[in-house]
Amino acid sequence: xxxxxxxxxxxxxxxxxxxxxxxxxxxxxxxxxxxxxxxxxxxxxxxxxxxxxxxxxxxxxxxxxxxxxxxxxxxxxxxxxxxxxxxxxxxxxxxxxxxxxxxxxxxxxxxxxxxxxxxxxxxxxxxxxxxxxxxxxxxxxxxxxxxxxxxxxxxxxxxxxxxxxxxxxxxxxxxxxxxxxxxxxxxxxxxxxxxxxxxxxxxxxxxxxxxxxxxxxxxxxxxxxxxxxxxxxxxxxxxxxxxxxxxxxxxxxxxxxxxxxxxxxxxxxxxxxxxxxxxxxxxxxxxxxxxxxxxxxxxxxxxxxxxxxxxxxxxxxxxxxxxxxxxxxxxxxxxxxxxxxxxxxxxxxxxxxxxxxxxxxxxxxxxxxxxxxxxxxxxxxxxxxxxxxxxxxxxxxxxxxxxxxxxxxxxxxxxxxxxxxxxxxxxxxxxxxxxxxxxxxxxxxxxxxxxxxxxxxxxxxxxxxxxxxxxxxxxxxxxxxxxxxxxxxxx
Amino acid sequence: xxxxxxxxxxxxxxxxxxxxxxxxxxxxxxxxxxxxxxxxxxxxxxxxxxxxxxxxxxxxxxxxxxxxxxxxxxxxxxxxxxxxxxxxxxxxxxxxxxxxxxxxxxxxxxxxxxxxxxxxxxxxxxxxxxxxxxxxxxxxxxxxxxxxxxxxxxxxxxxxxxxxxxxxxxxxxxxxxxxxxxxxxxxxxxxxxxxxxxxxxxxxxxxxxxxxxxxxxxxxxxxxxxxxxxxxxxxxxxxxxxxxxxxxxxxxxxxxxxxxxxxxxxxxxxxxxxxxxxxxxxxxxxxxxxxxxxxxxxxxxxxxxxxx
Numbered sequence: 001x002x003x004x005x006x007x008x009x010x011x012x013x014x015x016x017x018x019x020x021x022x023x024x025x026x027x028x029x030x031x032x033x034x035x036x037x038x039x040x041x042x043x044x045x046x047x048x049x050x051x052x053x054x055x056x057x058x059x060x061x062x063x064x065x066x067x068x069x070x071x072x073x074x075x076x077x078x079x080x081x082x083x084x085x086x087x088x089x090x091x092x093x094x095x096x097x098x099x100x101x102x103x104x105x106x107x108x109x110x111x112x113x114x115x116x117x118x119x120x121x122x123x124x125x126x127x128x129x130x131x132x133x134x135x136x137x138x139x140x141x142x143x144x145x146x147x148x149x150x151x152x153x154x155x156x157x158x159x160x161x162x163x164x165x166x167x168x169x170x171x172x173x174x175x176x177x178x179x180x181x182x183x184x185x186x187x188x189x190x191x192x193x194x195x196x197x198x199x200x201x202x203x204x205x206x207x208x209x210x211x212x213x214x215x216x217x218x219x220x221x222x223x224x225x226x227x228x229x230x231x232x233x234x235x236x237x238x239x240x241x242x243x244x245x246x247x248x249x250x251x252x253x254x255x256x257x258x259x260x261x262x263x264x265x266x267x268x269x270x271x272x273x274x275x276x277x278x279x280x281x282x283x284x285x286x287x288x289x290x291x292x293x294x295x296x297x298x299x300x301x302x303x304x305x306x307x308x309x310x311x312x313x314x315x316x317x318x319x320x321x322x323x324x325x326x327x328x329x330x331x332x333x334x335x336x337x338x339x340x341x342x343x344x345x346x347x348x349x350x351x352x353x354x355x356x357x358x359x360x361x362x363x364x365x366x367x368x369x370x371x372x373x374x375x376x377x378x379x380x381x382x383x384x385x386x387x388x389x390x391x392x393x394x395x396x397x398x399x400x401x402x403x404x405x406x407x408x409x410x411x412x413x414x415x416x417x418x419x420x421x422x423x424x425x426x427x428x429x430x431x432x433x434x435x436x437x438x439x440x441x442x443x444x445x446x447x448x449x450x451x452x453x454x455x456x457x458x459x460x461x462x463x464x465x466x467x468x469x470x471x472x473x474x475x476x477x478x479x480x481x482x483x484x485x486x487x488x489x490x491x
Numbered sequence: 492x493x494x495x496x497x498x499x500x501x502x503x504x505x506x507x508x509x510x511x512x513x514x515x516x517x518x519x520x521x522x523x524x525x526x527x528x529x530x531x532x533x534x535x536x537x538x539x540x541x542x543x544x545x546x547x548x549x550x551x552x553x554x555x556x557x558x559x560x561x562x563x564x565x566x567x568x569x570x571x572x573x574x575x576x577x578x579x580x581x582x583x584x585x586x587x588x589x590x591x592x593x594x595x596x597x598x599x600x601x602x603x604x605x606x607x608x609x610x611x612x613x614x615x616x617x618x619x620x621x622x623x624x625x626x627x628x629x630x631x632x633x634x635x636x637x638x639x640x641x642x643x644x645x646x647x648x649x650x651x652x653x654x655x656x657x658x659x660x661x662x663x664x665x666x667x668x669x670x671x672x673x674x675x676x677x678x679x680x681x682x683x684x685x686x687x688x689x690x691x692x693x694x695x696x697x698x699x700x701x702x703x704x705x706x707x708x709x710x711x712x713x714x715x716x717x718x719x720x721x722x723x724x725x726x727x728x729x730x731x732x733x734x735x736x737x738x739x740x741x742x743x744x745x746x747x748x749x750x751x752x753x754x755x756x757x758x759x760x761x762x763x764x765x766x767x768x769x770x771x772x773x774x775x776x777x778x779x780x781x782x783x784x785x786x787x788x789x790x791x792x793x794x795x796x797x798x799x
Contacts, residue, residue, distance in 0.1 A: 007729070008725055008726050008728075008729045010722065010725075010757060010758035010760070011758045011759045011760060012754075012755070012758045012759065013759065014754055014758060014759035014762060015759065015762075016533065016536055016537065016540070016750075016754060016759075016762060017533065018527065018528075018529060018533045019529070019530050019531040019532050019533040019534070020530075020531075021528035021529075021530045127526055131526070282511065283511065284510065284511040284512050284513035284516060285510050285511075286510070286512070286516075286719050287512070287513040287515075287516025287517060287520070288516075290516055290519070290520050291516060322726075330754075330755040339526070339527075339528040340527055340528055436511040436513075456513055456515070456516065457515065457516070457519075
């Protein structure tokens with residue numbers, strides 16, 4: 001059944017092209033300038049500084065946002081502490097739950113607006129923002145709202161106690177969703193929050209501040225500070241913060257862990273990944289190919305749990321690679337706001353540079369690169385979906401997280417070899433198994449050292465499911481009941 | 492020597508020679524096709540293509556020569572107030588009506604397709620089925636839509652099913668053979684995939700989902716699995732096989748999503764009535780209504796479109 005030698009290929013350069021189908025932006029209102037959200041009000045930064053946030057698809061400035069300095073962080077932590085002491089920690093848990101439900105409902109009501117802004121500010125396709133990011137963000141608030149008055153049942157025979165003020169620093173790949181992952185469990189457990197969105201994607205967090213205002217939360221329960229790495233550092237190092245939750249790169253995670261050593265601050269870190277998808281010869285090949293495409297090209301590959309390595313059993317390798325290449329020809333790269341776009345803009349110039357450096361490196365290392373040769377728009381940051389074949393375990397494109405639409409493909413002969421290669425990485429966030437045999441799923445899954453293993457699917461998220469990594473992919477779990485314990489003292 | 496080669500070809504493929512299919516993954520892929528937004532020029536182009544790919548069908552016990560003549564008239568002149576629209580691909584009738592349809596369609600270029608092989612159940616001896624095909628072809632049918640013996644297939648008598656298709660193909664002579672799998676009775680996508688392979692290897696020119704007499708008829712997941720079977724068969728042999736979803740496609744929007752699926756699975760070569768057909772009776776009018784709306788900006792009442 002080896003189909004590599006087949007000379008018959010399909011032609012997807014069809015005369016029938018889809019006309020542009022842009023999502024309307026008429027209903028979206030973005031202010032020229034945003035202040036910091038502290039103590040329930042938008043206040044000017046004491047630093048006096050602002051910076052631009054741009055649309056990576058056309059490099060146009062969307063808004064100016066405040067740069068929170070150390071004094072602003074201090075003000076926000078103080079507001080959070082006051083809110084914790086006077087309101088939030090004293091409130092009946094069922095009441096806390098009502099507020100969180102309210103946030104969830106308002107996000108649902110404003111879902112379209114959030115989806116469009118997420119796409120404009122971050123470059124992701126509107127289809128994903130609309131179908132994945134925003135509904136999941138609302139789902140997280142709904143899910144954790146339900147836990148607020150049931151913590152005793154989540155941890156029977158223990159006495160769950162809130163921690164206090166949580167400092168939360170989130171990345172640019174799923175801005176609103178990561179805010180929801182952080183804020184929802186923290187509030188449900190009775191903590192107050194100081195949240196910093198990423199420098200390149202602050203807008204939906206600021207819109208979330210509007211939602212929190214509209215939901216009438218007691219002032220200071222949620223504070224949102226925009227800024228760069230120095231703002232994040234000020235939050236991490238503030239002495240009145242009880243818990244740090246960080247999602248981002250492994251390098252920054254290391255710095256944070258070092259900073260927290262010797263303090264009594266609790267922390268959870270969700271860091272990088274280099275996940276392997278393993279396709280066995282007995283898999284449903286067409287669905288596996290589709291799964292691999294979604295695993296690496298979802299959100300331009302800006303996904304910590306992306307399936308950035310493919311391990312494919314040698315007897316089906318040629319078929320899988322040929323089918324991947326054909327499937328890639330039907331991926332539409334372009335305007336993130338077009339409803340038919342599959343792959344949007346790279347989040348920032350800096351990230352594009354990083355990805356391109358890896359493409360050069362891959363070629364330098366002797367790997368074979370495949371791209372479909374589509375034309376990039378003139379403005380903005382773009383990377384065509386890319387495959388590397390003829391790679392070895394020692395290649396840096398196999399070992400290091402690229403965080404872009406770049407897949408490294410290797411083959412294997414035996415199950416043990418597949419598992420060994422999958423595990424031979426500094427990371428351990430996720431993995432995928434593709435086989436028609438149920439028993440193989442369990443035997444391989446048990447041997448893979450990664451926090452999330454998907455079988456015959458990939459990149460499936462649900463608020464009820466814990467998420468987190470082994471090794472340098474992080475510390476702690478978010479989501480599900482596990483996600484509650486990260487925000488509680490359990491005596 | 493040639494005889495020997497033929498003997499080898501005549502062995503039916505075994506079920507495990509067909510790749511596995513994962514229902515969940517198929518459904519997800521279909522959802523992606525359905526999320527494509529087809530607007531403006533691309534919509535008009537698609538609507539015209541859909542019209543040209545329709546097998547306008549009447550398969551009722553109450554069919555009369557008069558009804559068939561009306562249908563043929565519609566097939567040739569879908570809607571005169573819309574100039575520059577194509578005619579349909581074929582008119583699909585029972586063998587008894589082939590001669591009438593052939594006469595009515597004349598030199599229009601529209602094909603006459605006839606169901607045969609004891610449609611829709613296929614519950615007749617092989618000899619009777621072959622006779623029926625020969626009769627329909629003799630009356631002028633350009634295309635034969637046969638049904639496979641689902642009972643034998645589900646009993647595991649694959650070689651018998653295979654042999655019957657081979658014999659039907661032979662009985663067709665120059666007429667094109669469409670093989671109806673009746674996927675609504677096969678139960679699983681794995682069986683759909685295998686039955687597709689079986690039919691193609693036995694010589695099918697087209698594979699077709701359904702008779703339209705059983706629910707579910709054509710669905711997008713079933714059609715996707717069959718398109719993928721066609722693609723793999725093409726990779727292996729270089730022979731193109733056509734696809735015909737039939738039954739249950741009555742809205743233009745759904746038909747366009749089928750075209751999206753076709754385009755992204757098999758590519759440009761299949762985007763023509765030679766390789767893709769819709770078996771449908773009421774689809775044409777909905778497409779016409781949409782085309783009229785594209786021109787005038789308003790939807791007209793269905794009373795403005797002829798029902799035949």
